[in-house]
Amino acid sequence: xxxxxxxxxxxxxxxxxxxxxxxxxxxxxxxxxxxxxxxxxxxxxxxxxxxxxxxxxxxxxxxxxxxxxxxxxxxxxxxxxxxxxxxxxxxxxxxxxxxxxxxxxxxxxxxxxxxxxxxxxxxxxxxxxxxxxxxxxxxxxxxxxxxxxxxxxxxxxxxxxxxxxxxxxxxxxxxxxxxxxxxxxxxxxxxxxxxxxxxxxxxxxxxxxxxxxxxxxxxxxxxxxxxxxxxxxxxxxxxxxxxxxxxxxxxxxxxxxxxxxxxxxxxxxxxxxxxxxxxxxxxxxxxxxxxxxxxxxxxxxxxxx
Numbered sequence: 001x002x003x004x005x006x007x008x009x010x011x012x013x014x015x016x017x018x019x020x021x022x023x024x025x026x027x028x029x030x031x032x033x034x035x036x037x038x039x040x041x042x043x044x045x046x047x048x049x050x051x052x053x054x055x056x057x058x059x060x061x062x063x064x065x066x067x068x069x070x071x072x073x074x075x076x077x078x079x080x081x082x083x084x085x086x087x088x089x090x091x092x093x094x095x096x097x098x099x100x101x102x103x104x105x106x107x108x109x110x111x112x113x114x115x116x117x118x119x120x121x122x123x124x125x126x127x128x129x130x131x132x133x134x135x136x137x138x139x140x141x142x143x144x145x146x147x148x149x150x151x152x153x154x155x156x157x158x159x160x161x162x163x164x165x166x167x168x169x170x171x172x173x174x175x176x177x178x179x180x181x182x183x184x185x186x187x188x189x190x191x192x193x194x195x196x197x198x199x200x201x202x203x204x205x206x207x208x209x210x211x212x213x214x215x216x217x218x219x220x221x222x223x224x225x226x227x228x229x230x231x232x233x234x235x236x237x238x239x240x241x242x243x244x245x246x247x248x249x250x251x252x253x254x255x256x257x258x259x260x261x262x263x264x265x266x267x268x269x270x271x272x273x274x275x276x277x278x279x280x281x282x283x284x285x286x287x288x289x290x291x292x293x294x295x296x297x298x299x300x301x302x303x304x305x
Contacts, residue, residue: 001043005063008043010104012064013071014094015039020077020086021094025122032084032223032234033250036064057221058253065220070107080233084223092117206298209263212237212246214293215270216259216281221252230262230270237295245303246295254288261295261302275301 002008016039023029030038040061049060071077076090096117097103105111213230214237220227223234237246258281263269272279282302284291292305 001046005046005049005060007104008046008049008060009063009067010107011043011100012039012060013067013107014097014100014103015042016064016068016071017076017086017090017094018042020084021091021120024086024091029083031250032079033221033252035084036061036068036221036223037251039064052253052255057218057255061253062220065223066225068223069225074107074110079223083233088119089113091119095120206244208239208244208297209269211263211265212239212295212297213262213265214248214259214295215262215267216257218252218255218257218259218291222248222250230267231265236265237293244296244298246297247293247305249290249292251289252286252291254286256283256285257291258283259293261300271300275299 002011016035019030019035019038045058045060049058049063051059053059053062068077068079071090072079074090074093076087076093078085078087092113093103093106096113097106097111213232213235214222215228215230215235217227219229219232219235224232226232229235235248237248239246260279260281261271263271270278273282277300294303294305295301296303
């Protein structure tokens with residue numbers, strides 16, 4: 001760790017590039033929040049940086065999110081609709097400015113990557129020890145693509161988090177009003193009826209918006225430059241073509257959060273609790289970890305994962 005927040009932030013900016021460079025080797029793709037989270041895991045927050053700001057955001061996390069603009073300005077990072085990606089120059093910067101102090105100086109001074117700097121390559125497996133040479137000779141060779149790397153461990157950890165999906169999102173997230181269901185006797189329809197009705201909707205008949213965003217007081221934790229701003233790439237949800245639900249997942253700190261669903265990158269059409277147009281905010285008490293939000297455009301409301 002560095003001696004102060006400025007040094008720590010530069011170390012984390014380098015870690016952001018390292019994580020993104022490793023993604024190139026593995027083919028795995030982390031969302032912006034996961035990239036920031038991994039950078040902070042590699043360079044942990046100190047006591048001052050762990051202090052929570054408004055919205056339950058750690059000071060150091062917000063500082064890092066804002067500072068990533070320096071990577072964009074240097075031409076080393078691109079923030080796109082599908083997530084963050086490292087440029088070729090960004091990959092070369094991890095080689096040319098491998099030492100943290102050199103990296104910080106080059107980034108602050110706008111120093112270009114020296115011409116002829118090669119792209120980084122994935123680490124390969126270490127040679128077997130001499131006493132195990134015979135055993136190694138009988139084992140199929142390990143290719144560069146198969147060689148274990150630090151990146152594959154990072155990608156595996158992120159995949160495991162998503163797979164476990166243990167976010168306690170449900171406690172304060174408001175559910176849809178079951179008015180239609182309550183209006184009829186319980187025995188009027190079998191238990192499978194709601195699921196059957198949903199599955200009966202043809203995918204071709206569902207007209208989806210061009211974009212759906214989660215705009216709230218935790219947007220910067222997803223990598224966006226500001227909260228409550230539906231125009232940024234980092235808060236856009238992904239449409240699952242199978243179940244026709246828009247989804248987003250990110251690892252964020254514990255706290256009380258509020259948000260709305262905004263369509264087509266503006267507030268012109270937005271939905272709050274119970275799917276009400278321009279309605280009250282959705283609210284969630286989050287216990288920390290993976291936060292999963294899903295939106296169903298058929299009801300204009302969120303659904304619990």
